[in-house]
Amino acid sequence: MNEIKIGLIGFGTIGAGVVKLLRNNASLIEQKTGARVALKWIADLDITTDRGVSTEGIQLTRRVDDLLHDPEVSVVIELIGGYEPARTFVLKAIENGKHVVTANKALLAVHGDEIYAAAREKGVEVLFEASVGGGIPVLSAIKGNLAANRFSTVLGIVNGTCNYILTRMTQEGADFGDVLKSAQALGYAEADPTFDIEGVDTAHKLCLLLSLCFGTKIDLKDVYCEGITSVTSEDVDFAKNFGYRIKLLAIGKLDGDRIEARVHPTMVPIDYPLADVHGVFNAIRLTGDFVGPVMFYGRGAGMDATASAVIGDVMELTRDMLAGGSRRCAPLGFLDENVAALTLKPMGEIVSKYYIRFHAQDRPGVLARIAGSLGKFGISIASMVQSARSEEVVPIVIMTHEAREGDVRQALEEIDAFDVIRERSNFIRIEDNLE
Amino acid sequence: MNEIKIGLIGFGTIGAGVVKLLRNNASLIEQKTGARVALKWIADLDITTDRGVSTEGIQLTRRVDDLLHDPEVSVVIELIGGYEPARTFVLKAIENGKHVVTANKALLAVHGDEIYAAAREKGVEVLFEASVGGGIPVLSAIKGNLAANRFSTVLGIVNGTCNYILTRMTQEGADFGDVLKSAQALGYAEADPTFDIEGVDTAHKLCLLLSLCFGTKIDLKDVYCEGITSVTSEDVDFAKNFGYRIKLLAIGKLDGDRIEARVHPTMVPIDYPLADVHGVFNAIRLTGDFVGPVMFYGRGAGMDATASAVIGDVMELTRDMLAGGSRRCAPLGFLDENVAALTLKPMGEIVSKYYIRFHAQDRPGVLARIAGSLGKFGISIASMVQSARSEEVVPIVIMTHEAREGDVRQALEEIDAFDVIRERSNFIRIEDNLE
Incomplete structure (x- = not known):
């Protein structure tokens, strides 16, 4: 039986889920991959608190280097979150030729480029299904x-x-x-x-x-x-x-x-x-x-669902390693050399329908003034509701047809300056035009 | 640039979708896999009708053997559906060492065992994402x-x-x-x-x-x-x-x-x-x-969505081939030797909630008799509606708590024999207890 040895950094909730999954479903993982996936190391600053899962047969350590430098470890799971020291640990794991599985969206959103480049250089993979949508296998x-x-x-x-x-x-x-x-x-x-x-x-x-x-x-x-x-x-x-x-x-x-x-x-x-x-x-x-x-x-989110995604990634890596291939798929699905920056569209230029809520004094002519301002900026009204509260200040809600956000913001600036408007208006964008 | 040559059997709606996708998104496929995926052959009995897609550069043939015996072809896509001759073509493709992608659920549901065994022997893969849920990547x-x-x-x-x-x-x-x-x-x-x-x-x-x-x-x-x-x-x-x-x-x-x-x-x-x-x-x-x-x-379903799943499979195979691995994953996800028959539970033993509709004469005592029969078989009623139609025969609907299907069928047999019941009752199972 083949054996894949892994090291886990971070023994929090998700880490405990990973340990539990590897214990409960060890035979299933073998039936599917043909390999035993063995957790050799857990590194955490706290290695004494009981997490409610058995750590029998696993070496616990406070020094991450113990697993980063263990040549038997081929996959490192990073579950400490945040930018540092996660970044340092992940880069070191890659430097040492280990594949990385992480749930750390913050790290990848900010330091992804550096990490993917290092992984490419070393011919290892970086998988991160657990970083978006917990257990949902969307990535x-x-x-x-x-x-x-x-x-x-x-x-x-x-x-x-x-x-x-x-x-x-x-x-x-x-x-x-x-x-x-x-x-x-x-x-x-x-x-x-x-x-x-x-x-x-x-x-x-x-x-x-x-x-x-x-x-x-x-x-x-x-x-x-x-x-x-x-x-x-x-x-x-x-x-x-x-x-x-x-x-x-x-x-x-x-x-x-x-x-x-x-x-x-x-x-x-x-x-x-x-x-x-x-x-x-x-x-x-x-x-x-x-x-x-x-x-x-x-x-x-949650201990179990996130562990499903983490070990799903580990099983993919196991299959890659056993099939003899490495870097079967680049981290983003595109070959690294084909990843290119796209220009972002400024928010002022986006087009959306809008819900806009005003709090205005209940006086004749208020609606006409609001509608007038919106019209001036080319914003067309789909429907309008004025609540029949018997109070001096009433909410007025307008649903617009598609409009440019820049126009909406300008119109609201003008309207919010009216003497009859009692607090800053609020707007919420609408998505009701999906294919 | 690496090139993967494929042969397509069946130039119907989905086949045309595959041709269209490979044309429209050729550069995207290259950016992701690092290979050109080239459709070399299309085999169909009708190679003259215009399918609304360009077949420039593709060899059209009426003889499936042309592509099954072409050593340049490494992946065969089967899109003719049905049991035969699909089974024969797929087995021949495998015999000739070609990976197979198919959308044919009927074929796999009935002849899957034989096909997976042949693929295992030859060390090739069989992928079939398009066979369930069209473009949905659930398999x-x-x-x-x-x-x-x-x-x-x-x-x-x-x-x-x-x-x-x-x-x-x-x-x-x-x-x-x-x-x-x-x-x-x-x-x-x-x-x-x-x-x-x-x-x-x-x-x-x-x-x-x-x-x-x-x-x-x-x-x-x-x-x-x-x-x-x-x-x-x-x-x-x-x-x-x-x-x-x-x-x-x-x-x-x-x-x-x-x-x-x-x-x-x-x-x-x-x-x-x-x-x-x-x-x-x-x-x-x-x-x-x-x-x-x-x-x-x-x-x-549909031409485009199904083509997405078919070419998704081809891209996975392309990555496998380029990474130098073969048979990275067995057809069912479990190693073939770990696939085992499970015993099926007879329908009489399943437990469900039921909607039951009777058509009965509108007479005093009918509900009591129905309820009595259900009770006799241990079926407990959650709610009941008798429509206030002013007709002689009225529908009576009963929603049950969880019950054994065998008991429900026995009770209905008894009730349907009542003289006041005017046509065979109907029941529909309810799933409202999902986690």
Whole structure:
């Protein structure tokens, strides 16, 4: 029996999932690959706390070098997250001729180029299915059986924390702040939830999806990133009345030779499969020129689902090694020399439908002034609702036809300066025109 | 530049899609694989009809042997469908050391064993992503990144014709016969639709899904197969009122060491993503012990989507060949020697919730008699509706809690013999308990 020895860096939740999977399904892995996949080393600063999984037969160490320098180890799994020291460890593993499997989207979104170049030089592979969509095998699909397609669009619900919060706001009519607090208490949101709720984690994942779909390098700082903190229960209610649900979407679109890369709350029609992705589930929807629209759905996080993706990658590597081939597929699916930068389309130039909410004094002529401003900037109104609250300040909601974002922003600047407008307007982009 | 030469058998709709894709996306394929994928031969009985795609540079022949015996051809694509002569051609291609890509579910469901054994002997690969779910890369996912999971359930909407008919029955309240006629006129159903509407095509696909999920051989004749011809618009209406939609599902479940393999109309809750799979779209939902539930959605048929899966397979083979490896992965994902027969669970022993519709005379005591019979066989009622039609014969619908199918059938036999029952009762199984 062949044996593939691996080293694991990071014994947190996902690390424990990896250990558990390798124990529970060892015989299955053998039946499929013809090899025993043996976890030889676990490196972590804390090697004493019980993680609820047996570490029998595994060498635990505080020194990552123990596994990085072990010539028997052919695959290194990196699960510590963040930029450093993950970057250093991954580069060292590659330098030592080891294949790398990682779930670290932040690392790859920022240092991917350097890591892929090093891997190419050393003839090793870097696999990272677990970095986007947890257990959903979407990256493998883009690189693999969908590879014959030119993609035009990729949309994703890829952050479970945001989707959990938006789902509860929708189902309970609750406020953002209250749901966030409860999500933190339940462990669905971090104590410092910034990366999640401000959309940064989603932007990291979008960078990876774009790289694989379009064979391009995306600079994280060029991705438009707007989180869910400004979504109110009022917006959620209006969305429902118009037949939409609000989701935080990662959106990538190819328009000619320019690319849109944006993360923001988005209204999707209630009868779209994306609208039915609830709680901590994730979904990614791609459109290819031949396959048409295709969607993947599953658990976007969690110990077990993420371990499924990590060990799935390890099994792919095992098959590659046993078949005698190396570097069967480049990290992004495109040969490294064919990865090229694409120009990003500025946000002002994107075209979308918009939901716009104003809070205005309930006076005659207000609607006419708002409509006038929108018309001046070429924004055409699809429908309008003024709530019949018997209060002095009322919400006015306008759904537009397709408009340029730059025009919308200019119009809103003008309207927000009206004396009858009582607080800054809010707008949410709508995606209801998907093929 | 490396070049991989392929031969195509069958120049029908999908064949034309393959030619189109290879022309349109030739440079993309090169950028990803580092090889030119060149279609050298097309074999078809009709080589004169214009398919709307250019065949410049391709040799057309009526003799399949021309490509089967061409030593330059390393991959043969079989797209003629059916058992013979497809079986003979595929076995000859393997015998001559060529890898095979096919979309032929019927062939593999019935002659898979023989074909996989031959491929093993010759050290070539057999790939068939296009055989299930059109362009949806579900088979690749099961064999690939999801491989670390033990699956417990696979459910699929995998026949576009049936889903189109059921969708229109649901949306329009139309009758089966009328929708079928219109589907035939529109080209969504064959002139002889038997294979589709009787569930046989779905059963073929279920055999393949089960083989990959469970590493097992399934005999087509052991799959319980019930088509959609007995679904009435009345059933569709009742389903809607109870919060369900009716879908033709392929269902595979592992229960201990026995397997359920069944195809039948099924009620799924309206808020399940599966319920939102409309028209000719397909979806496959799997549950793995680590990944949990995961769903794939996309176009289940058509020239372009199917070509995406076929050329996706060709690109995988190209990568395998260039990496110097062969037989990187066995056809079913399990090493051939680990594929074993599983025992099928008899339909009488399956447990499900049921929708049961009776047509009975509107007389006092009828409900009591029906309920009494059900109770006698241990079937517990979840809810009941008797339509307030002012006619002598009224429909009575009962939704049951979980019950054994054998008990349900016995109870219905008893009830159908009552003098007040005016026609044979109908029942539809319910899947609303998915994780």
